[in-house]
Structures are given as structure tokens and as C-alpha cells.
Amino acid sequence: MQRLLNKPEDYVDEMLKGIYAAYPDSVKYVNDDLRCYCTAKKKEGKVGIMTGGGSGHLPLFLGFVGDGMLDGCAIGGVFQSPSAEQIANVTREIDSGAGVLYVYGNYTGDIMNFEMAEELVDFDDIKCLHVKGCDDVASSDKGDEDKRRGVAGIYFVFKCAGAAADAMLPLEEVARIAQKANDSVRTFGVALSPCIIPENGKANFSVKEGEMELGMGIHGEPGIEVCPVKTADETVDYMLGRILKDLEAAEGDEVAVLMNGLGATPLEELYIMYRRVHEVLTGKGIKVYFAKLGEFATSMDMIGASISVMKLDEELKKYLSTPADTPFIHQNAI
């Protein structure tokens, strides 16, 4: 392993110290706990939107805390859930009486801790609702969508939830819009390498040289199939095939696309892939409303990419198109 680290056990906290040092006007932490990450620009009266999850996926999760998106994030160790107490502490900070919407990936540890946190803040009379990101088509069959893992597509859910909260809508309405966004997005990922966990210096799963895994999760969860590395176009065709079938997207539909690198894939390759994505979609008469390329949900140094496609209607377009600005992403009004 060739890495720029100090002590591996300080990986998460030193990363956080760097972020707080770089963006002191945008973010802060509460309860003397670096892992309780909150916006420094709280808007009174608005529904608070918070997320949380394991480290190792930057800019997911904390990178989306900022104007027009999220208000807080509880941060766990690498690939580990934050504790219920940390989630509760962030909740108390970002609530301003209108309640808090929890938007997080559909993983057992995170679910249990967010549910436990909700019970803790119930004593403070803070109302919470949950939306669990479950966009990974490869992780469960159609019909079992609620068993799917949450991956990069949660970005769109954050964006819509944040915009709805900014429009000063009540908690139930913000949750409805976030859930609708979640129900409208599908993601498929491929991995060409494993990733190394800094704490033990090892990969806890493997992808052989010359092979790729179709549908692998962002913590190395097994995918659908292992095969020799395909070309970019063949890979995109397979991924989009899976997504569009599941999404039931057809001619005349309008979509947003997120082309995401998993950590060690050059932007060049993402654009090479996106070229094909655009070609296939327009060839099918599906209109791309907007596309975002870059890193949104990574798995440290994993080589690979994911494509997320969200089917749009006027309401979702409205919330996707508002501006957003966080230390990690910037979007102008569309």
C-alpha cells in the first residue's frame, strides 16, 4: 500500500480536521465531537435535512452539507455507521422546530442507529422522518426495491430534499418529495479493483487483474457477475441496459444522469463513458435534462464507476434545478 497517511487510526479524524480548517465559514462540529458535522449557516424555521454514514466515500456523505442541500451529517469510521448519540447530537443542532428529515443509505447498521437516534431526540420533542436511499439495481431484484443498497444516486435525493426544505415546505412534504426522488433513481456500478481499508492496510475483498465485477457495492459487496474487463462502451451498454429496464424508462422520458467515479478512475474515463451514455439515451429518444460528472460516492481507492439515472417529472425538475453550494459541490440554477 502506497498512501499519504500519518497514523492509520487517525485517518478519519485527521481528514475531518483538514475539512474544518479549509472551510471554517461553511461548516462546524458540535458536542466537541469532530464527527458531528453541521452547517455553520443554519437557516431558522426550515426543516433540517441530515445524513450520516461510514467514512471512505468522500464527498459522500458530509460533502453535501451546505446551502441548498444538507444541514448536518454524523460521521462513522471507515465503512461503519456513526453512533445513535452522534446522530442525535447533530439532530439537536440542526432542528429549529420544523423537524428533521433523515436521508441515509439503506444499510442495517445505519438504519438501527438512525432509528435509535430518533428515539433519543423524541425526548427533546424533535420530530424525525426517514428516507432510506436504495438505488442500487444490482443489490436486489425488482419488486424488492426496499432491500436495495444506497449508493451514488442518493445525491439526487439529497438535492431534492434540500431544495424542498429551502422552499420552507413542512416536514411531511419534504419527506414525500425525497421519497419520490428516491423512487425515481437507479444506479449501477462496476469495480475493477478492491479498495484498501487504511486501518488494516488490506483489501477485504478482491477483484483479479484483468477482471471486473458488475454490480459490486461501494463496500465491496459482491455483484452480479465477474467477467474479463470490457471496453468502456460495452460496460456502459450493460450498465444502462440494467438501469433502463428497471426504471422502465422509454422514448419521450426525461432524465438526469450522474456519472460517478469510485475513487481511482480518471475523469477522462468518466467522460469517455458518458459519451456513450448520452449516445445510448438519445438514441432511445430519452432526453437528458442535465448530467453531472465527477466523484460523488467513492470507495477510497477503488477503480470503477457508477451511472445513476433519475426519471423526471416537472416537480422533480423544479427541485433539481435550484442552486446548491457546499464545500464539495457547486450547482448553478438550471
Add this chain to the structure above:
Amino acid sequence: MQISREDVIRFFEKTSDEMNANKDYLIELDANSGDGDLGLTMSKGFAAAKEKVLASDEKDLGKLFFAAGSALASAVPSTMGTLMGSGLLGAAKALKGRESLDAEGFAAFAQGYYDGAQKRGKANPGERTLLDSLKPAADAAKAAAEAGCDDAKEIARKAYEAACAGVEATKDMAPVYGKAFVHREKLHGVPDQGAIAGSLVYKAWTEAL
């Protein structure tokens, strides 16, 4: 019989010892069908619970279990850490206001522990989880208490034996959740590591009393 506050403190010391003694065994089993960190989270989590209890002068056993459960869940917010913490919190709820436990109190602990973990994880017995040792233990404790058993050590032993039988039964169970489900093919004949961790809680009781 009466289980005193001192017995409960000893229970926390013994649980911590047991999780430590079985650390490598749990890691090995977990590496096969999970993240491979179960031994670490259990020893770290129950050590945190023990420290909390040793530093406390709380007389109300419910509140003592509550402090222990919160400490465990915060120290190790992994899936099993949260479930074990929720078990302790469930026991806390059941024991609120008691300063010692009789047979019925021990049965209430066992049922509360099971209820706490079940409610948090929403699994059911028979799905190859922690619940497959906690449930038989709770049932055995209840049966013994209702049969008029008045020997604390005896009731703990019965609960532990039932938990061990529960662990044994997981060898033939098909996993439904998480990574174990992904690796289900190779798990036949192998006991569930979560159920083993649950049985160690009862082993600790037999040693504490």
C-alpha cells in the same frame, strides 16, 4: 434467591472477560460471513459497558443497565454493537426501579434483552441471528421462574444451556440478512457468530453468580 447489585457488576466484568477470551474465535467466524470485526466490536463494546458500570454508583439496576447499553452502543456503533446495546437498553427498561433481581427479575432481564435486540433489528427467531440464542435463553428463564426455581445460579445455567442449544440450531438455519445471506452457501454446518455472542452473555451470568 436474590441477584444483588454486586452480582450485576460481576456479570459485566465476566461478559467483558468472555468477549475478550472469544475475540479471535468470533473474528474467525465473522471473517467467513461478515466484516470480520465482530470479536473486536464485542470486546471493545463490553469493555466500555464494564467501565461505565464500575464508575457508576447507581442503585437502580434499570438505570445501571441503561448506562451500560448507551456506553456499548456509542463505543461500537456497528450492527452487532447496536443490537447488543439495544439488548441492554431493553433489559434496562424491564428492570427499571429494581435494586435486586429474583427469579422473575432474571426472566424479565432475559425477555427485555431479547425484546430490545429484536425491536432494533426487526429479525425473527429462525433467521440465523443473535436472536436464536437470546430467545431460547429468555424462554428457559421464564419457564424456570414459573416452575418456582429459586436458585439464581440454576436459572442462569438453564438459560445458558438453552442459549447453547440455540447456537447449535443455527448450524442448519439459512441466513436471511446481510453478508451472511450473500455467503449462505458455505455456512451450512457453521454456527452463527451473533448467536454465539448472545450465548456468551448467559455464560457470563453463570460465572457471575
